Amino acid sequence: MPVSFVDSNVLLYLTSGDAAKANRAESVVAAGGAISVQVLNEVANVARRKMHMQWAEVRAMLALLRGLLDVHPLTVETHDAALAIAERYGLSTYDAMIVASALLCGCDTLWSEDMQNGLIIEGRLRIVDPFVAAG
Template structure:
């Protein structure tokens, strides 16, 4: 889906935290639609159950809601291999590189994340944007 956006885990976390200063912007991004991958769902689950102290029922309901709104891409060996190359080339942490690789493989042109280099253009086609600045 060329031109689509990929949402990093932090966007979903802010979406789930009602009333946070960033929750409104996160809700706009999620409700507009976009792409995530299974890694994002797993990372969200970890934060939801840990820092957010959501019950399993709340966590599963939120995950189901997100899966209905967003396109979910699988983790593949191709994403893994591209992530290794990106991590080495750009000195990314491996899990950040996995998100970047997944966004590129999905054909996205924008990756919304507050944790990476705002404005960075990767492989001439994916721009990292901090939606909260």
Template sequence: MPGRFFDTNILLYLLSDDHTKADIAEGLLRGGGTVSVQVLNEIATVTQRKFRMSWAQTDEFLLMIREFVTVEPLTYETHDLGIALARKHALSVYDAMIVAAGLLAGCDILLSEDMQDGFRVADRITIRNPFAAQI
């Protein structure tokens, strides 16, 4: 079933003082989607380092996100596909792992502010910046 895959940066806007982007991110999250274990790990890192949240606050934030999404595991298959995508499309390894997880989850839209809006990968998943265009 096609669906939306969230890059880390979109979900971190839930903690932002930019209320417009926070509201968009919240609306998208409430509509459900998929994340990877990598996304959850990156969120934990940023909430600890940048936002200086306690572990209890970080745990609560991650649990809230997981109420709305399916979590795609990080596997050797994800790694192998990610490396191939990084090589083929000149993506950073971390971005390629996000794309790979989205592809393996069967998603057709990857929501990201950092990657090129409209870029289509493997003729199956399109990167969309939800802050630049209507999804």
């Protein structure tokens, strides 16, 4: 069964003051899916640096995400695939790492606010902005 992959920018809206975006992000997560260790790292970085969360709060949020979504490791295979994707599609290295992780875990949808909505990667992974899709 195809699986969705969730980018860090969508997960960060779970704690947003924007109720509509927080609710949409919650719906995406509630449907299940996958993330990578990179996504956890990005969430932790933004939570500390921009949201000024305490370490205990960051750990609690990460534990919640790890309990709700399947977490996939970063590997050399992911790195190599991402470099090829970055070159082919003109994505940043970090966005390409997210895309490569999604492809390697067999996902057909990548929920991301930061990448081109509707872009299809390798003929099998569609990038969907959940906030545009929600109207």
